[in-house]
Amino acid sequence: MIKVIVTGAYGKMGREVVKSVLRTEDIELVGAVDAVGEGTDVGALAEAGSSGIVIEKDLEEVLTRVRPDVAVDFTGPHSVYHNAMLYLKQRVRPVIGTTGLSPEQINDIVSYSENLGVGGLIAPNVAIGALLMMKFAAEASRHFPHVEIIELHHDQKLDAPSGTAIKTAEAIIEQRGT
Structure with missing residues (x-):
């Protein structure tokens, strides 16, 4: 146990x-x-x-x-x-x-x-959908010159930008090598 x-x-x-x-x-x-x-x-x-x-x-x-x-x-x-x-x-x-x-x-x-x-x-996020979204965003960023991360949350959300948005941006930057 x-x-x-x-x-x-x-x-x-x-x-x-x-x-x-x-x-x-x-x-x-x-x-x-x-x-x-x-x-x-x-x-x-x-x-x-x-x-x-x-x-x-x-x-x-x-x-x-x-x-x-x-x-x-x-x-x-x-x-x-x-x-x-x-x-x-x-x-x-x-x-x-x-x-x-x-x-x-x-x-x-x-x-x-x-x-x-x-x-x-x-883990910045434990939801499988969010983890996949971060991976997809990083991969897609190689093919698009401009990226925008837009968030929508419930009114009890404590952090803005969210850790998920920050980690998504970091993954995009890492993928681009910038």
């Missing part, structure tokens, strides 16, 4: 991760952390039924107490770097869906991960 905590559990993506973890065999939700919603049952919050797991604020305490194998992080750019280093320090594999990390911070996380021998994942 893979033991998982979700940080940013109160947010839109955090709730979806909680719901998926609760519905997946061989994965056990053992903790939920967020700066808001302390004491809220995350299963009920995610409309997956009561889980007995409540949101807590102190990430380090939760990591020490529940000893997860994996931490799924959908917090925000203000805390994700600190969180990632804390996960790795405690030998917890991070799965980071939060955007806003600088290239230097990503390099720090990757280096620390490699030095400790602890795997992890940093």
